Amino acid sequence: MHEPSLDTSFQNEITEHTLVGPSAHIAHSPRSIILQCGILYYSIRDIPDPPGLSFVHDLSKLDRLWDDSSPQWDRLSPVVIRGVPIAIIHWQTIYCYGHNRWWRGISQKWYQWKFLVAEYRSLSPTGFWCKYCHDGVPLKVTCIMRLQCQARRAEDDAMVTRAHLAYNAEEFAHIFAYRTTGRVTRVMTDARTIAQLYRRILARQC
Structure with missing residues (x-):
């Protein structure tokens, strides 16, 4: 797995906060999360409010912020815990188990971003925009998310049909x-x- 290069000052900061055991002064249910650079220990009090973030005008920014194992990771996440920037892919862990009410507020966007960046990377930026354009004009990201949602629903419906065909009613x-x-x-x-x-059943049968 590719490990992003870190400058010396950032490496020192990461080492201080992640590559040691939980600090004695971290009170109120100490938690931990495995990041690309190591293990980060934190408490619920360290978790900031989820930011108001949008990528409708810059999908490449989502690619740079999504995960810390990617070469595109630029460490400029708006969510910072104990001095460590947290890639968006980890927000589910941070907010779902730290502040569940916050996760309910951002979960829909998070899943939309997840599917966006997955297809953006699998097709490459050029392939992605070739697919999602009309008369040579790129579609709006909101329109792309709607099309992706429709495609996922169609795939789910097809899978349900297969399940009904694979088993009798009982x-x-x-x-x-x-x-x-x-x-x-x-x-x-x-x-x-x-x-x-x-x-999951089909995967176990493979």
Whole structure:
């Protein structure tokens, strides 16, 4: 895995905050997260408010901020914990388990960014904009996210159809079931949930 180059001052800062055990003064449920540069120990009090961030006019910026294992990582994340910039890919861990109410507020955007950057990288920037253009004019990022969402729904629907064909009604009801808080067993109806479970089943069969 490629490790981004770090200048000396940044390396010293990272070493101080990540490559040692939890500091004694970190109170209130010390937590840790594995970053590309090492392990960062922090507390809930260290977590800043999630920033208001948009990439609708600069998708390359999302590519630079998404993950710290990428050569594009520029360490300019607006989320900084104990002096360490946190790549967007780690925000789910930071906010979901640190401030769940904050995660609920940014989770939809985070997943949209996840799918955007995945396709942006898999196609290359040139291939991405060749795919998402009309009459030679690049589509707006908001339009691209909508098209990606529609494509994912179509893929999920197709996977649900495959699952129904693979099992009879009784088998399907047994495999694709969940229990409510009242411990009542119900059959899944959400296409995304069924599709995710069936993908895991297929992966185990490989």
